Amino acid sequence: MAGVQLEAARLTKRFGDRTAVEELSFSARQGEVVGLLGPNGAGKTTTIRLLTTVLAPTSGSFSVAGVPCTRPSEIRRRVGVLPESSGYPGHQTGTAYLRYHARLYGLSRSDAERVAGRLLAEVGLAERASSRISTYSRGMRQRLGIARALVNDPAVVFLDEPTLGLDPAGQRQVLAIVRDIAACRGATVILSTHALHEVEEVCTSVLILHRGTVRTSGTVGDVTRAVAAQRYAQLRVPLELVGRAREALAGVAGLTLEPADERPDILRISLNEGPATRQGGPNTGMNGPLRAVLSADVPVLSFEVEGARLSDAFLAMTREGAQ
Ligand SMILES: Nc1ncnc2c1ncn2[C@@H]1O[C@H](COP(=O)(O)OP(=O)(O)O)[C@@H](O)[C@H]1O
Numbered sequence: 001m002a003g004v005q006l007e008a009a010r011l012t013k014r015f016g017d018r019t020a021v022e023e024l025s026f027s028a029r030q031g032e033v034v035g036l037l038g039p040n041g042a043g044k045t046t047t048i049r050l051l052t053t054v055l056a057p058t059s060g061s062f063s064v065a066g067v068p069c070t071r072p073s074e075i076r077r078r079v080g081v082l083p084e085s086s087g088y089p090g091h092q093t094g095t096a097y098l099r100y101h102a103r104l105y106g107l108s109r110s111d112a113e114r115v116a117g118r119l120l121a122e123v124g125l126a127e128r129a130s131s132r133i134s135t136y137s138r139g140m141r142q143r144l145g146i147a148r149a150l151v152n153d154p155a156v157v158f159l160d161e162p163t164l165g166l167d168p169a170g171q172r173q174v175l176a177i178v179r180d181i182a183a184c185r186g187a188t189v190i191l192s193t194h195a196l197h198e199v200e201e202v203c204t205s206v207l208i209l210h211r212g213t214v215r216t217s218g219t220v221g222d223v224t225r226a227v228a229a230q231r232y233a234q235l236r237v238p239l240e241l242v243g244r245a246r247e248a249l250a251g252v253a254g255l256t257l258e259p260a261d262e263r264p265d266i267l268r269i270s271l272n273e274g275p276a277t278r279q280g281g282p283n284t285g286m287n288g289p290l291r292a293v294l295s296a297d298v299p300v301l302s303f304e305v306e307g308a309r310l311s312d313a314f315l316a317m318t319r320e321g322a323q
């Protein structure tokens, strides 16, 4: 089994009285692609800044590539980062830019030249190597930024929303590079994103963050399965009968009725199914609530059970007001 390259233990960061990251614990092995998934403000960027030693934690600890957080400069030598937003010197060529950064890590002039050429090829920019960066598209700049994050041959690569603002083709190119970084270089990749399909496509495991806390974590399959045990359904009833439907549902055991949101005629319910009730079949758990509503003489206009998909897990766990 490949070694652990990243380990965080109860990592916490507060800005004044705002907690950006709270008690974050996880580990990642060599060659893994870990998705940090969460909406804006979830704490993704702060997590990456902590783990790359840009910010000091308020409490907790971590290690990267076997180096404890008490030795930040050593960690910085072993990681590569594509920050949330980075500027590029438009007047420089792609080659010159990468050569410069390789030199910062102490490479000789000729080694830096060689590394720059190899990295530009790796991110599909070989043909534009001697064009000025100002002529690059946004996708090309992102790929150049990823190449820059690789100049020191890092053990752990952090990419903060690398596909943000790219068209579908640009996103696909970036995701293919992410896969290669893990598969061909054997590096560990931490990929932050708010796009579920990216996690499903390239990540081996995922941490769903919401307001600085980990809502759930594990392999993409595990997280999806865990959420399958906690199932959600949406029930639409006539607006004037919402009150009666809510009353009827309040009497059903093992069911949580979510607070109303912008669509008061849609009732969201979650069922906390134990293993015993699940044996009855995939959907029997929803019979109780349906029966309760119908026997209160409330017509059900639509009824939808959310399936076991990562997107459902994500939505359920990051919904405003979710506990
Ligand atoms: N330097 C800072 N000072 C104060 N608050 C911050 C700072 N950086 C982030 N935050 C707050 O911490 C929370 C998490 O932010 P961030 O890590 O940027 O989330 P994400 O990258 O998931 O969008 C947000 O509420 C944000 O406003």
Ligand SMILES: [Mg+2]
Pocket: 044, 045, 046, 084, 160
């Ligand atoms: Mg961010």
